[in-house]
Amino acid sequence: MNDVRTLVKRAIKSVQSDIRWRYGSAEKHLAKRKARRQLPASATLADYEQIITTIVHNPQARVFVYWHEQRAYPTVVSVIDGEHWLVMLDESGFLESAFVIDRPERYLMRPQFQESGVLEGSTMSHEEIDRVLTAYETDVRFPEASGMELLDMLLKRSEIAQADREQLLTVEQRRRLAAADRVLALQARHFYASIQRIADLEVWRQHEGAPPGEWWWYLDVLAHTPVVAADDTPVPA
Structure with missing residues (x-):
């Protein structure tokens, strides 16, 4: 379990420092977000990444681990403008996806998701x-x-x-x-x-x-x- 916590911490720190997409995937994800009307048609990749940055720095964001074929995928969920956004990473901190969940509680109640708490932000004066x-x-x-x-x-x-x-x-x-x-x-x-x-x-x-x-x-x-x-x-x- 400690290894998983370390993995999650490392992946989240990585995306907080630098958003990294798999080669060629960023524009595909952006296009789908627009097609789903989760982003306006005029949105740029920079706009999309600003949302992701906001999510992974929100101290009240919920942190999950999504399990698939014995691999852990750190996942951060936060509310922006009334919408529940999910940011999923791989073990190295590369983005797997970032999208709006239509039915968050039903989606996150699946047994593959294991909640581990909330992000710890600085919130220092x-x-x-x-x-x-x-x-x-x-x-x-x-x-x-x-x-x-x-x-x-x-x-x-x-x-x-x-x-x-x-x-x-x-x-x-x-x-x-x-x-x-x-x-x-x-x-x-x-x-x-x-x-x-x-x-x-x-x-x-x-x-x-x-x-x-x-x-x-x-x-x-x-x-x-x-x-x-x-x-x-x-x-x-």
């Missing part, structure tokens, strides 16, 4: 974000600290990332975050050495379902093969 950000700024100054404290630092960074995806950070908070990130990235080897003494970073990373975009969970990779992105933020190769 600017004051809460500032408190977590200040703690993160302090943590990155101490790469020799206990590995368990540093793992807590990485969890804080993920909280900030969720708030950033929800566009809750101020311009000044983003500036501070970028500065702290540079400190962490430049000392990735030292931070990883401290964590390695007490925990397996890869296991923690898998449990968190952290995609490559959450580079702070890949300090073991950065410690050996740092790559500098266009914004000067190192990410794993």
Whole structure:
């Protein structure tokens, strides 16, 4: 069961970071949504993906696992403008489909659907974000600290990332975050050495379902093969 929770968490984090369709499928899904009048005829793929983004970031969205041939498909259901939208993903976070359910309770009561709760959004205030950000700024100054404290630092960074995806950070908070990130990235080897003494970073990373975009969970990779992105933020190769 823990493996399934991790899979679901990883897939949802992936689609929250980046909407990915199977090759050639996006336009087909868009055309069907228009044909079903679930989207206006003038809707673009960007309009469709905005709906999907809203769904997978709604903290009150219901989360299910759909089972088919012993494979788990993470599924998120949310109400938009009175319509129940369903977003289904594969294990890697690629979109399987996103459409309106006409009879949601009847549809979701099928035994193939297993409900697992609701999404956990950030819903952090600017004051809460500032408190977590200040703690993160302090943590990155101490790469020799206990590995368990540093793992807590990485969890804080993920909280900030969720708030950033929800566009809750101020311009000044983003500036501070970028500065702290540079400190962490430049000392990735030292931070990883401290964590390695007490925990397996890869296991923690898998449990968190952290995609490559959450580079702070890949300090073991950065410690050996740092790559500098266009914004000067190192990410794993």
